[in-house]
Every structure is written in structure tokens, then in C-alpha cells.
Amino acid sequence: MTQIRMYTTEWCGYCVRAKMLLDSKGIAYEEIQMEDTPDFRKKLVELTGNWTVPQIIIGETPIGGYTELAAIARAGGLDEYVQPAA
Numbered sequence: 705m706t707q708i709r710m711y712t713t714e715w716c717g718y719c720v721r722a723k724m725l726l727d728s729k730g731i732a733y734e735e736i737q738m739e740d741t742p743d744f745r746k747k748l749v750e751l752t753g754n755w756t757v758p759q760i761i762i763g764e765t766p767i768g769g770y771t772e773l774a775a776i777a778r779a780g781g782l783d784e785y786v787q788p789a790a
Contacts, residue, residue: 708733708761709735710722710733710736710759711760712737716758732787752766
């Protein structure tokens with residue numbers, strides 16, 4: 705299964721929304737908190753080409769932030785990542 709990674713900060717409202725969207729669908733993801741990382745914006749640019757948070761990577765593909773994630777979800781593009789109920 706493809707891994708979803710999300711680079712966030714605690715003070716970012718869009719980060720909260722992205723996590724809520726994934727949580728509401730039961731989709732597992734790895735959250736990487738960036739606020740304690742020196743020059744975290746520079747690192748984000750190196751990883752994704754963008755400097756804002758959240759930055760979300762599905763597999764090896766940076767998709768952008770919450771807005772892009774929500775659009776993918778509306779189109780059904782996250783359905784394959786939903787975890788089956790135990």
C-alpha cells in the first residue's frame with residue numbers, strides 16, 4: 705500500500721483540516737511535525753517544491769496541501785487508501 709506523508713506544524717489550520725479529512729475516512733498517514741526543524745521551509749522546498757504547510761506526499765508524489773487533498777478526495781482518489789474496519 706502506498707504511504708501518505710504529511711508535513712505539518714501545530715499552528716496550521718489547513719494541517720488540522722487535512723488530518724481531519726484523512727482521519728474521517730480512516731486513512732493512515734505519517735505526520736511529520738516541522739516547527740522544531742531548523743529552516744523547515746527550505747527543507748519543504750527541497751522535498752516538494754513548495755514552502756507552505758501542510759505538504760502532502762502520496763507514495764513519492766508531492767500533491768500539495770489541503771486544497772489539493774480535498775479535491776482528490778472529492779474525485780474518489782483516496783478511496784484505495786481507506787483502511788478496512790477490523
